[in-house]
Structures are given as C-alpha cells and as structure tokens.
Amino acid sequence: MKIKILIFCFSFFLFSPNYAEAKFPVHLGGFELGDDISNYNHLIDMKTCREDTFKNYIGEGKMIRRAEFKSGLIAYGLCDAPNKILRIKLKFADSSKSFFKNLLRRYEKELGPPSEYRGDPFQTRIAWKWSFVNAKKEKISLILQHNILVEGEKIGNAVKLTLTSQIEKERACFMAKFPSENTIEPLPKLKRKALWDLYIPY
Numbered sequence: 001m002k003i004k005i006l007i008f009c010f011s012f013f014l015f016s017p018n019y020a021e022a023k024f025p026v027h028l029g030g031f032e033l034g035d036d037i038s039n040y041n042h043l044i045d046m047k048t049c050r051e052d053t054f055k056n057y058i059g060e061g062k063m064i065r066r067a068e069f070k071s072g073l074i075a076y077g078l079c080d081a082p083n084k085i086l087r088i089k090l091k092f093a094d095s096s097k098s099f100f101k102n103l104l105r106r107y108e109k110e111l112g113p114p115s116e117y118r119g120d121p122f123q124t125r126i127a128w129k130w131s132f133v134n135a136k137k138e139k140i141s142l143i144l145q146h147n148i149l150v151e152g153e154k155i156g157n158a159v160k161l162t163l164t165s166q167i168e169k170e171r172a173c174f175m176a177k178f179p180s181e182n183t184i185e186p187l188p189k190l191k192r193k194a195l196w197d198l199y200i201p202y
Helices: 002-015 017-022 095-110 164-177 192-199
Strands: 044-051 058-063 070-077 087-093 125-133 137-146 157-162
Touching: 058 087, 087 164, 095 125, 095 137, 095 157, 137 164
Parallel strands: none
Antiparallel strands: 044 058, 058 070, 070 087, 087 157, 125 137, 137 157
C-alpha cells in the first residue's frame, strides 16, 4: 500500500501542470518566446529585421548592444504565426570559461541536468543541450556553449533558446503556400572535366 502511495505522489509531482510549467523556459535576456517582436523595439534594431537567408519562413533582427551581452539575434515567424518570437540567440559579454562554468551550474540548478552533449570531444567547443515539452506538446530546445576555436561559431559564451515546434509549423506553412519555391531544379548534365572544374579551386 505504501509503495502505491509513493508511486502516486511521484506521478502527481512529475506530471502536474505546475511542474511542467517550471520546466518550460520561455524567457531569456528580457525576451519571451511566442511574444510579438514589436513589443521589443527598445531592445531590437528594427531596421535590421529581414528574412533569413536560408530559411525564408523566418525573419531575424539584431539586438541592440547592451552591457550584459555583446550581441544577439532574435528570430520570428513569417507565415503561421507572423512576428511571433521563435528563437533567442545571445552572446554574453563575459567570454571566460569560468563564467561559462558558473552559468552551467546555475542552469542545472534551475532546469535540471542537460539531456545531451553537443560539443566536440576535444572541448574546443563545449555545448550542452536541454529539451523541454509542455502539456500543449510545444517543444523548446536550449543550448549553452563555450567556444574558443571553432570557426563559424560565436567565440566565447553563447546561449540559444528555440521554440522548435513553432519553427516546424512555420516551415510547413511556407511550403504549403509556396510549393514552387521548394522545388529544386535538376542539375544540368556536364562533362566530367567541366564538373571537376566547378568543384576544384584554381
């Protein structure tokens, strides 16, 4: 009987709405996922807002530089939920590894242990990922990283909070509205030498 009571109490705690809400972070750096980007014209340089180069169903704007952060990019929807914030990417002003370790401890205390290591084995780029799902089946991913060498990534300490389920909806919405823009034209047939001339720098 005692075992049944313990199982029930644990299940109630694990699946109660309050617990799910506590483990579904939507706020970061003064921004809120799902909120309208127009509410942040004091934090975002609206003149920089434009369609993402590679994902034309998403817009992106640069955050106005603040003392706490070196830079930031805020992504928002363009199709299913226009102007709603989908992703918050911020680079911290402090780029030290000691600050990263302090951040990681505080993230784990607030959100629990990360679910996945996303860095490289040599730890030139250390990245930890958390994944969250709420009662509405909405999904969020959180990545905290420290990078000292990897090109193409932000050097120093950065964080990315993404409403991944809504990004999937934005992509599906765009593909439904503009199917022709998602069709890839077949490559022209080239002679072998001509093909290699395109692939190799000279």
